[in-house]
Amino acid sequence: MNSKCQNxxxxxxHFIPVLGFGTAVPEEFPKSKIKEIIKIAIDVGFRHFDSASVYKTEDYVGxxxxxxxxxxTVRxxxxxxxxxxxCNxxxxxxxxxxxxxxxxxxxLDYVDLYLMHFPVALKPGEDFPVDEHGKLIFDTVDLCATWEALEKCKxxxxxxxxxxSNFSHRQLEMILNKPGLKYKPVCNEVECHPYLNQMKLLDFCKSNNIVLVxxxxxGTQRYTGWVDPSSPVLLDEPVLHSMAKKYNQTPALIALRYQLQRGLVALSSTLTEKRVKENIQAFEFQLSPKDMKVLDGLNRNLRYVAAPMFEGHPNFPFSDEY
Structure with missing residues (x-):
């Protein structure tokens, strides 16, 4: 089956498919089960897979x-x-x-995209190195020097x-203003949904020809330890439900379609076959400009993945306005 994804x-x-599939799984989910889900994703037409060393799923994805x-099936x-x-x-x-x-x-011989996962540097060694009080051990690293190492990998x-990924405009500017910059970042991958629409960061990225992923x-409630379980569930939002009825779609598809129409690359992540098949249908309808404005109005700057353990590092990105 050919991909239904647009690029x-x-x-x-280079070209990036605008709808991607995230391969992070919660701690309690058996990582080997991700294989079945990725197989289904490829079969229904997904061609963009987002992984990371810290997800511990790269071997299954590969x-x-x-x-x-x-x-x-694919080349x-x-x-x-x-x-x-x-970060380590x-x-x-x-x-x-x-x-x-x-x-x-x-x-595999190459990846299509390699990202700095977070601008906060941790002491090399464990993924989350901690001191005797259980506090993360930060490192001081010049992000511009890290960027040069990425340029060499390219x-x-x-x-x-x-x-x-997870850069504020301040950190993006550090890279963009770096003397002797060889390659601009092609993208900034950040949390983004109707409750956190990243309007200012999106405008900044667009003005610098950087794609927002x-x-x-x-919304994401799954990551225990990262997400406050009392935070509101995005997919329970009444506006998404009323639009889902209007367009004869699901609330999830409304949220996905919203991002695609804003010119973003959207990463969907699910562990159920039914939803994998459903999410690829985001290309099959369009939201009206009026409804796009209504969805813009849902923004409440709510960050599910607030990463409080990184607070206090000089490159902590989430204390910046955007």
Missing amino acids: IELNDG EVIRSKIADG REDIFLTSKVW CLRPELVRSSLEQSLKKFQ DAGLTKSIGV AYGVL
Whole structure:
């Protein structure tokens, strides 16, 4: 089956499918089960898969992609695969080996996109190194030097494109204003949904030809330890329900379609077959300009993934307005 996904061009000339599939799973979910879900995603037409070293799913993701290439369902060039360097490998000398480890897990020669996962640097070693009081041990790293290491990974052919994730406009400007900048970030992957529509950050990114990639597009209650369980459930929002009735769609599809019409790349993430098949239908209808404005009005700057454990680091991005 061919992909139903549309693509948009990145500032380096490569193309990214506008609808992607996130491969992070909650702690309690058996990671091997992600294989079945990714198989289904490829079969229904998903071609963009968003992974990261810290998700601990890269080997499963790679296994499914390779099996789908082997059986002729897709070619490697049909798949857009993202991974990310975690906070404990932001020292410039660790970036390439982090990417090489990811490629080893995928058992692939390159990724399509490699991102700095978070601008906050942690001491090398454990994913979440802590002191005797259980506090994270921060590291001081020059993000511009990390960016140069990413540029070298691109030049070496280990990744086609490079970008950032969870950056505020202040940190993006650090990179954009770096003397001798070779490649601009192609994207900034951030939490974005009707309760956190990132309007100012989106405008800033658009003005610099940087694509905003949205995660948590359906709200995200799943990540225990990261998300306050008392936060409102986005998909219970009455406006989404009334629009779902109007367009004969689901609230999730309304939330997904909203992002696509704003010119974002949207990452959907689900662990059920029914929803995987449903989410690919986001291309099959359009919201009216009036309804888009109504959805804009739902913004309440609510961040599900607030990452309070990173507060206090000079590069903590979420204390900035955008």
